[in-house]
Amino acid sequence: MDSIEIVLAMMLAVVASAYLVRVLPVSIPLPLVQIGLGAAIAGYTGHGVRMDPELFFLLFLPPLLFLDGWRIPKSGLFRDKGIILELAFGLVVFTVVGAGFLIHWLIPAMPLAVAFALAAIVSPTDPVAVGSIAARAPIPKRLMHILEGESLLNDASGLVCFRFAIAAAMTGSFSLTQASLTFLWLALGGIAAGVGVTLLITWVQRWLFRHFGEPAGSPILVNLLIPFGAYLAAEHLQASGILAAVAAGVTMSYVELSGQVMATTRIQRSAVWDTVQFALNGVMFVLLGEQLPDIMEGARVSLDQSGHLNPWWLVLYAFSITGGLLALRFVWVWTALRITLYRKTRRGEAAARPPLRLLLATSLAGARGAITLAGVMTVPLTLPTGAPFPARDLTIFLASTVILLSLAAAALGLPRLLAGMDFPEEPAEQQEEDLARREAASAAIAAVERAQMEQLQVGADSDMYPEAAARVIALYQHRLDSTAATDGEDAARFRKLDQAERVLRLAALQAERRMIFQLARHEHISDEISRKLVREIDLVEARHKH
CATH class of the missing domain: 1.20.1530 (Na+/H+ antiporter like fold)
Structure with a gap:
């Protein structure tokens, strides 16, 4: 087998190993599965790869x-x-x-x-x-x-x-x-x-x-x-x-x-x-x-x-x-x-x-x-x-x-x-996460208020920006309420509520993406528009997942 074919076989083995660890009836670590596949490739080719250290x-x-x-x-x-x-x-x-x-x-x-x-x-x-x-x-x-x-x-x-x-x-x-x-x-x-x-x-x-x-x-x-x-x-x-x-x-x-x-x-x-x-x-x-x-x-x-x-x-x-x-x-x-x-x-x-x-x-x-x-x-x-x-x-x-x-x-x-x-769970890690969310939410609210005032000063639509600002601030105010809770049960409840909201948001984003793909398949929208919208949804989903 030529060198290029061996490299391709190795890459396919890596891909196959990720699926094998999921379907095998017994729990085997991924490295051991990959070692086994490598031995199988060497047995098929008749020799191992000459490795330059x-x-x-x-x-x-x-x-x-x-x-x-x-x-x-x-x-x-x-x-x-x-x-x-x-x-x-x-x-x-x-x-x-x-x-x-x-x-x-x-x-x-x-x-x-x-x-x-x-x-x-x-x-x-x-x-x-x-x-x-x-x-x-x-x-x-x-x-x-x-x-x-x-x-x-x-x-x-x-x-x-x-x-x-x-x-x-x-x-x-x-x-x-x-x-x-x-x-x-x-x-x-x-x-x-x-x-x-x-x-x-x-x-x-x-x-x-x-x-x-x-x-x-x-x-x-x-x-x-x-x-x-x-x-x-x-x-x-x-x-x-x-x-x-x-x-x-x-x-x-x-x-x-x-x-x-x-x-x-x-x-x-x-x-x-x-x-x-x-x-x-x-x-x-x-x-x-x-x-x-x-x-x-x-x-x-x-x-x-x-x-x-x-x-x-x-x-x-x-x-x-x-x-x-x-x-x-x-x-x-x-x-x-x-x-x-x-x-x-x-x-x-x-x-x-x-x-x-x-x-x-x-x-x-x-x-x-x-x-x-x-x-x-x-x-x-x-x-x-x-x-x-x-x-x-x-x-x-x-x-x-x-x-x-x-x-x-x-x-x-x-x-x-x-x-x-x-x-x-490490309590210090949870405290640091709560602090980061709280401070980030406060900074975001202040930035939204500043941006709203700047847009009004340059003559932007006076009806739209206050309403939009209120909607954005409400999202960050919810985060502040979640992380500001001092009682242990209240804090845990707010975190569960935040997790539930994240699950619902992700479900909504997945539904949006499926609909966009469906519209593109039936040629109701162009490929360019579908890629742009899916990219935006991917970015929002990545943010919510992390």
Whole structure:
């Protein structure tokens, strides 16, 4: 099968996976379905896709990490920054050391530096897999924000540790001082590159739009290119391109607060990014499935490298390493929680101890994914002396099996651990939403009154504008009444009333749209008029849905 046909088959597999997870009688996470479809494509074509890791990193990771950094709630990111940093950096180092010695103890034929490299590449978690599983399991919002923040940062720390371990395996030496300085430059240089590229591109784009206008589609295309620019700039400076993409996304979220982008551009851009995210995430896991034939072939070679002839030893290694990673994560999370509770108790603060099931869920939620696969494929083929890199096939096989086992463990364990648990809404989030609605409604009423006076002063119809203003103000006054209620029952009633009104408005908009399509089908109105009216309805519906 030609390369173009394989790419098209992969895209069709991504589309098919979205429907399969809905029709399958058992609940299976989307990534596992996509891996299965990728394996089916590889079985049909007779071989897997030859994946260039450097190209994989460039094409897939920057836009996905950029989008994660852009959309992650910043309030939660900074509120739980201590926990996130502990998981993203402390847990990674703890995992590299603990799992590295465990792997070397299990497989003495694997050199210690290679064992550390394997431990480092399986340390980063995958937010895509966890997000897919979270759609079927009631993971609390705050925990999900912590897991997302961890995965944004531990990619960089895990890959840096992997790079140092590979360098030690290649040269036979390791300098802690040199490694620390290199890590510092990778982190600071990557963050600076991401922030600088985003701000520069945004400033140039605004200057061009202000002086020459805004070409259709140009803002969206520029937005899609920003993560690649940040990634390449950081790599050129020999800094972390992954952290640059994340920093670019976080910076973009603050740039958006200026509100200078048109509403239609935001709606179109959101749709484009949703499509890009769905496609790239899906293709990554389909690619993982297509690597399975090569991985199984590598398993045969791995038997000799492990020093055993019985293939069940490979199964034992895979389960032991996956179990060790879960145990190390649980120990770290439990210890960090005990320290946090102790500090709160010393300060006289109330410290509620979370249930054990939630701690186990946090440990299981650390599923591995595309970063691990792409990273392990960069293991060199040979040493500087020309000799084969020790246990390379075994390293790739074990990393691949850890991905599959961690995904399966999260898919099977999380829904069962969290079933029946009741997680209350974050009160601070509801208060912030009420404040935003109240202040926005007050500003809207004031703006309507000003606009009404301005229109009357320029001689506009004196009968129409007061009536129209009263209708618009009534809508915002209802919102003020809804969010101004101080009694808990009254506030809840107003929110339910607002939700009911939103449902009725959406039903009315859908009926409008159906009628417009019907009129266009019967040629009572032109296609141009129908597109214009449907576009207006879509914009109003998008506003009410969000």
